[in-house]
Amino acid sequence: MAVYTHLGAEDLARLIGEYDVGSLVMAKGIAEGVSNSNWLVETTGRGASGSRFILTLYERRIDYADLPYFLGLLDHLAARGCPVPRTMHDRDGASWRMVEDPGSPSGASKAAALIEFLPGVSPTRPTPQQARAVGAVLANLHLAARDFPQTRANAMDFAASAAILDACAADALGGIDPALPAMLGHARAAAALDLAALPQSQTHTDLFPDNVLMLGDEVTGLIDFYFACTGPMLLDLAVTHAAWCFDGDNAYRADCGAALIRGYQDVRRLEEAERALFSDVAKGACLRFVASRAEDWLDTPDDALVTRKDPMQFARRWEFYHDHGAGLLAG
Amino acid sequence: MAVYTHLGAEDLARLIGEYDVGSLVMAKGIAEGVSNSNWLVETTGRGASGSRFILTLYERRIDYADLPYFLGLLDHLAARGCPVPRTMHDRDGASWRMVEDPGSPSGASKAAALIEFLPGVSPTRPTPQQARAVGAVLANLHLAARDFPQTRANAMDFAASAAILDACAADALGGIDPALPAMLGHARAAAALDLAALPQSQTHTDLFPDNVLMLGDEVTGLIDFYFACTGPMLLDLAVTHAAWCFDGDNAYRADCGAALIRGYQDVRRLEEAERALFSDVAKGACLRFVASRAEDWLDTPDDALVTRKDPMQFARRWEFYHDHGAGLLAG
Numbered sequence: 001m002a003v004y005t006h007l008g009a010e011d012l013a014r015l016i017g018e019y020d021v022g023s024l025v026m027a028k029g030i031a032e033g034v035s036n037s038n039w040l041v042e043t044t045g046r047g048a049s050g051s052r053f054i055l056t057l058y059e060r061r062i063d064y065a066d067l068p069y070f071l072g073l074l075d076h077l078a079a080r081g082c083p084v085p086r087t088m089h090d091r092d093g094a095s096w097r098m099v100e101d102p103g104s105p106s107g108a109s110k111a112a113a114l115i116e117f118l119p120g121v122s123p124t125r126p127t128p129q130q131a132r133a134v135g136a137v138l139a140n141l142h143l144a145a146r147d148f149p150q151t152r153a154n155a156m157d158f159a160a161s162a163a164i165l166d167a168c169a170a171d172a173l174g175g176i177d178p179a180l181p182a183m184l185g186h187a188r189a190a191a192a193l194d195l196a197a198l199p200q201s202q203t204h205t206d207l208f209p210d211n212v213l214m215l216g217d218e219v220t221g222l223i224d225f226y227f228a229c230t231g232p233m234l235l236d237l238a239v240t241h242a243a244w245c246f247d248g249d250n251a252y253r254a255d256c257g258a259a260l261i262r263g264y265q266d267v268r269r270l271e272e273a274e275r276a277l278f279s280d281v282a283k284g285a286c287l288r289f290v291a292s293r294a295e296d297w298l299d300t301p302d303d304a305l306v307t308r309k310d311p312m313q314f315a316r317r318w319e320f321y322h323d324h325g326a327g328l329l330a331g
Numbered sequence: 332m333a334v335y336t337h338l339g340a341e342d343l344a345r346l347i348g349e350y351d352v353g354s355l356v357m358a359k360g361i362a363e364g365v366s367n368s369n370w371l372v373e374t375t376g377r378g379a380s381g382s383r384f385i386l387t388l389y390e391r392r393i394d395y396a397d398l399p400y401f402l403g404l405l406d407h408l409a410a411r412g413c414p415v416p417r418t419m420h421d422r423d424g425a426s427w428r429m430v431e432d433p434g435s436p437s438g439a440s441k442a443a444a445l446i447e448f449l450p451g452v453s454p455t456r457p458t459p460q461q462a463r464a465v466g467a468v469l470a471n472l473h474l475a476a477r478d479f480p481q482t483r484a485n486a487m488d489f490a491a492s493a494a495i496l497d498a499c500a501a502d503a504l505g506g507i508d509p510a511l512p513a514m515l516g517h518a519r520a521a522a523a524l525d526l527a528a529l530p531q532s533q534t535h536t537d538l539f540p541d542n543v544l545m546l547g548d549e550v551t552g553l554i555d556f557y558f559a560c561t562g563p564m565l566l567d568l569a570v571t572h573a574a575w576c577f578d579g580d581n582a583y584r585a586d587c588g589a590a591l592i593r594g595y596q597d598v599r600r601l602e603e604a605e606r607a608l609f610s611d612v613a614k615g616a617c618l619r620f621v622a623s624r625a626e627d628w629l630d631t632p633d634d635a636l637v638t639r640k641d642p643m644q645f646a647r648r649w650e651f652y653h654d655h656g657a658g659l660l661a662g
Contacts, residue, residue: 008455025450025546028371029362040359040371042450119357119373124339215356 004037004059005110006103012055015099016043018090019114021051030054035061035226040117052117053088057099057110062226064111069152070225071095071113073145073202078116080144083137083213084222085116118221120213128259129217131244135263137219138207138240142233143268145202154205154229158284161291162187168294176297177312183290186318190284195232197273203236204228208243234274237264238282241328242289242317250316257328270329279325286318335368335390336441337434343386346430347374349421350445352382361385366392366557371448383448384419388430388441393557395442400483401556402426402444404476404533409447411475414468414544415553416447449552451544459590460548462575466594468550469538469571473564474599476533485536485560489615492622493518503629508643514621517649521615526563528604534567535559539574565605568595569613572659573620573648581647588659601660610656617649 007015013024022044030038037057045051058064071087075095078086087095098109123130154160165173165184173180204211206227213221237260245257264270270278293311300308338346344355353375361369368388376382389395402418406426409417418426429440454461485491496504496515504511535542537558544552568591576588595601601609624642631639 009452010454010456012452024452027452028359030371031360031362040361121340121343121355121358123341125341 005057005101007039007057007099008102011099011102012039012041015055015112016041016114018097019088020046020091021053021088021114022046027055035059041114054085054115054117055112056115057112058096060110066152067096067111067113069150070228072150073148073225073228074115076148077141077144082141082144082222083118083219084141084225085118088114088116090114118213118223120215120220122210122212123214124209125247126209126244126256127217128255130214131256132259132263132266133214133217133219134207134212134240134244135237135260135265136267137222137263138204138236139264139267141204141222142201142236148202151230152202152228154203154231154235156205156227156288156292157231158187158190158193158287161284161288162191164291164295165287168298172298173294176294177315179315180290180294180311183287183315183318186283187287187291190280190287193277193280193284195235195277195281198232198234198277199271199274200231201233202228203231203233205231205236205239207236207240232274232281233268234270234277234281235285237261237270238278238285239288242282242285242314242321246317246320250313252320252324261329275329278329279321282321282325282328283318286314286321289314290318336388336432338370338388338430339433342430342433343370343372346386346443347372347445349428350419351377351422352384352419352445353377358386366390372445385416385446385448386443387446388443389427391441397483398427398442398444400481401559403481404479404556404559405446407479408472408475413472413475413553414449414550415472415556416449419445419447421445449544449554451546451551453541453543454545455540456578457540457575457587458548459586461545462587463590463594463597464545464548464550465538465543465571465575466568466591466596467598468553469535469567470595470598472535472553473532473567479533482561483533483559485534485562485566487536487558487619487623488562489518489521489524489618492615492619493522495622495626496618499625499629504625507625507628508646510646511621511625511642514618514646514649517614518618518622521611521618524608524611524615526566526608526612529563529565529608530602530605531562532564533559534562534564536562536567536570538567538571563605563612564599565601565608565612566616568592568601569609569616570619573613573616573645573652577648577651581644583651583655592660606660609660610652613652613656613659614649617645617652620645621649 012027016024026042027039030040032038036059039055041053041055043051074084074087077084089095090097096111096113099112100109165187170181211224241260245253247253290311293309297308343358347355357373358370361371363369367390370386372384372386374382405415405418408415420426421428427442427444430443431440496518501512542555572591576584578584621642624640628639
C-alpha cells in the first residue's frame with residue numbers, strides 16, 4: 001500500500017489541467033491500492049464549491065487493454081444509479097490518458113484516470129444491516145450491468161485457481177500448512193463445474209469490505225473494479241459472502257450471511273440452478289483466494305516487510321461451505 | 332511513507348467521537364510522514380458543511396513529552412494568524428490523547444492528535460515568487476513565536492551533527508563518497524560556533540518545500556513541526572535557504588535565494604550579527620542533513636525498498652556556502 005510513482009505538484013496540476021474540473025487545490029497520496037498509485041485530489045471545480053476526485057495511476061500490473069472495460073463499466077453503472085464512481089473525461093473525451101513518469105529515465109508513461117470521489121468508510125466488522133445493504137447493491141449492480149456492451153474474461157476463474165495451485169509444488173504448499181495440498185484436488189473439482197447455464201452479467205468478483213464505502217448502513221460506494229469480469233452472478237455473490245460473513249477468528253457469522261443473501265434476493269431472486277450450485281461455487285470462490293494467497297506466500301520472503309495474507313483463512317472457509325453450504329439458502 | 336498502524340473504520344469513528352466535530356464521513360490513510368501515521372479525515376462537522384482534519388498517530392519515533400510543545404506551538408501560531416494548522420481539542424480539552432493500537436497484542440497505546448486540514452500543494456520546483464512568500468511567512472512565524480512560553484532544545488544542533496558523523500566510522504563515510512569524511516572536521520568547526528548572541532525564537536528547522544502548502548504564490552500552510560525547537564532564528568532561515576534554493580541538479584538558484592531572503596527581511600530585518608554569521612550557519616545547516624542522511628545511508632541495506640537520500644547532496648551545498656555564502660546577503 002503506497003504511492004509508487006512520484007508526481008510533483010506541478011506534474012499533478014498539469015494533468016488536472018487536461019480536465020475541465022478547475023485548478024488543483026490539494027493532492028494527497030493515499031495508502032490504498034496494491035496495484036495502483038492513488039491520490040485524493042481537490043480542485044476549485046466549475047461552480048462555487050470545490051470538487052474531489054481520486055486520481056489513479058496504473059502501475060502496469062493491469063493490462064491497459066482492459067481499461068476501456070473497467071472504466072466504461074463504472075460510467076455505465078453510475079448512469080444507472082449504482083453507487084460507483086463516475087470517471088471524469090478529459091477535454092478530448094477520453095476516460096484515461098497516458099502520462100509521463102518523471103522518475104523514469106526512459107520517459108516511460110503510465111495510464112491515469114480521474115475518478116469521482118465518493119464519501120464513506122469501509123467497515124471492518126460489518127453488521128447484518130450493512131451486509132443486507134451490500135447484498136441489495138450487488139444485485140442492483142448485476143441487473144444494471146446486464147446490457148453493458150463490453151465483456152472481459154475472468155482471469156482468476158476456477159481453472160486458473162487450479163493451475164496456480166498446480167504450479168506451487170505440493171511440498172511447498174504443505175510447508176505452509178499440512179492441510180493445504182488437499183486444496184489442489186478441490187480446485188480441480190471446482191474447475192470441472194459447468195457454470196455455463198448460470199445467468200451471467202458483469203461482476204465485481206472482489207467485493208471485500210475494504211472495497212465498499214458506507215455511511216452507517218448505507219452503501220455510498222463500490223470501488224476497485226480491477227478484477228471485474230463477465231461471468232456468473234452467483235460467483236460474485238459467493239465471493240462477497242465468503243468475504244463478508246466470517247469474523248476475526250474466521251467463525252461464520254450466520255446473521256451477516258443470512259442478511260447478505262436476503263438483501264440480494266430482495267432485488268434479484270436466485271434461480272433454482274443458482275441455489276443448487278451455491279455451495280460448490282462458494283467453495284470455488286474460496287479456492288480462488290487460497291490460490292492467489294498461496295502463490296503470494298511462496299513468492300514473498302519470510303522477512304519481507306509486507307504482510308502476507310494467510311491462504312489457510314480461505315481454506316477454512318472452504319471447509320465451512322463444504323460442511324454447511326447446502327443449508328445456507330434454505331431460509 | 333506509509334500508514335504504520337491499522338485503525339479500522341469503527342476504531343476511527345470512536346476516536347473522532349471524542350471530539351466535538353460531528354461524525355466520521357471519510358478517512359483515507361495518506362502516504363505522508365515518515366515517523367507518524369496520518370489519515371485525511373472528513374466529518375459531518377457542527378454546521379452545514381463538513382470539516383476536514385489530519386489525524387496523526389505518533390509512532391513513538393518522537394518523544395511524547397515533546398507533544399505539548401509541538402501542539403501548543405501550532406495553537407499559539409495559528410492564534411496569531413500564521414498559516415499553521417490548529418489542533419482540535421477533545422471533549423476534555425486535551426490536544427492529544429492515547430489510543431489503543433488494536434494490532435498490538437500487548438494492548439500498547441499510541442498518542443493521537445486531530446489537526447486542522449489546510450488546502451494547498453507542496454511545490455517541487457519553487458518559483459522566486461513562492462520563495463519570497465515563504466521567507467515572509469517564516470519571519471512572521473519567528474516574530475509570532477517569540478512569546479510562546481515553552482521551550483525545546485534542538486536535538487539536531489551542530490554538536491549533534493558532529494557527534495553523528497563521528498559515530499559513523501570514517502572509512503564507512505568514505506565508502507559512500509571520498510569527499511564525505513572531510514565533512515566531520517567541518518561539523519566540528521560548526522559545533523564550535525557561538526550562536527548564543529543571535530536572536531532566538533521558536534523555529535521550524537525542517538522547512539523543506541514538502542512541509543509547505545501553497546496555492547499559487549500564497550502560503551496556505553506550514554506543516555510537520557516535529558523538529559521544531561527553541562534556537563537562533565538565523566538557523567531556521569539558513570535551513571530554509573538550503574532546502575529551497577537549489578535545483579534538481581543541485582545548482583544554486585540565485586533568483587530563489589535572493590527572493591527568500593528579501594521576503595524574510597521584508598518582515599524582519601536581519602541583525603548585523605546574523606548577517607555576519609549567515610554563511611557559517613548555512614554550512615552548519617547543510618551538515619545537519621549530511622549527518623542524518625549519512626547515518627540513514629549506513630543503517631539502510633543496499634537492497635532495501637526505501638529510497639535513501641544522498642548525503643552528498645548537502646555536502647555539495649556546504650561547498651556552495653563555503654565558496655559563495657559571504658556574498659548572499661549583500662543585496
